[in-house]
Amino acid sequence: MKKWIVYTLLGFVFIFLLTGCSESTNEEVYYKLHKKITNLKSYSCIARINVFGNKSSKEYIVKHYYKAPDYYKLETLSPSNIRGKVTIYNKDNIIVKNPNCKDEFRITYKGIENRYLFVGDFIKNILENENLDVFSDRYFLILETSIPGSSFYFSKEKIYIDKKTLKPNKLEIIDSNGKKRFIVIYKEFKYNVN
Template sequence: MKCLKIVFVLFMVVILFGCGPKTDEDLFYDVQKMMSRIDSYACEAEITVKGNLTPETYIFKQWFRKPNKFKLELIEPESLNGKITIYDGRKASIIHPQINQVWFMESFQHSDEQNMFLGYFLQNYLESEDVEIHREVKGEETFLVVDTEIPGNHVYFHRQRLWVNIEKMEPELLQVFDANDGMRIEVRYFNFQYNPKLEDHLFTVPESLEK
């Protein structure tokens, strides 16, 4: 009988403690696995740019396809509705359909547009050896927070912080900080879609506008 009691106690210990809450390291592994499987994504994003003047907020649609194709379509403010930024892996183009014109950006590196993309964070995260993680609770939701440096030692875009909703296992917030730890960009993601099929033409400027 005594042996049976010991076995029962050990069984209860396994049930109660063997299936306990995941550690930060367990969650980090889950998030790492999730992010490494992202080959493409589509979402809506509320983006706040905090410069020296009053912060400005925009609503965008966002698309990304590995390794480095990006597209932004501006929804709000209304005055800029339809403005599109495309990066095809070689050059960046800004399309303004309302006036049927396209401009080419001389440098997409370290631009506001590039830093708005979760895809750019994923590149930095996967290549960086300087990654910090911790768990944080906001209201009734729990997040795994992942910090990584932005390469290039840029004064205004120095570090990125991604907030991943643990219950949904979805990215919810991306923050970009300058070298003085001041927040420069904040991106909130909505209606996130993992690995949609994104065709090449999505990241191509129409021929009629290139001429």
């Protein structure tokens, strides 16, 4: 009789441990992500950007910084010939600083300026776009949406969000033929930095 009680208690403990350690569902992860990004004030990260053209490809490593609603900053780390180049998007103003020639270029841009490779722009897109597909694999929640006013080279974008940390891991820009034109890998991603 005592063995039966012990086995029953062990069974309940085992079931409790299994259910307590179960992974979040996609809906729960998406809800947590949505809550996090709607409260996003800023972020910073290192981004490895691979650009795939028709004849060749190039790789860039940059520091991204975003501050809501319209401030974006890119500092190029690699390749070495443009290392240190800084591009700042601040509302309708674009500033390009090149330390190699100690030059600064400023332009005022009126109109929609999409910065497809920034997570901040993707977040704006998914919050405003009703056409969002959500997938997942073991480690990532994958969000795919059409790019508003898309062109041949910028048809869809897909972002991979780490299910545990809710941090972006990878962003893909896909053309109208389904070919990946840009792949951005995010490292050292930090939400709400100063």
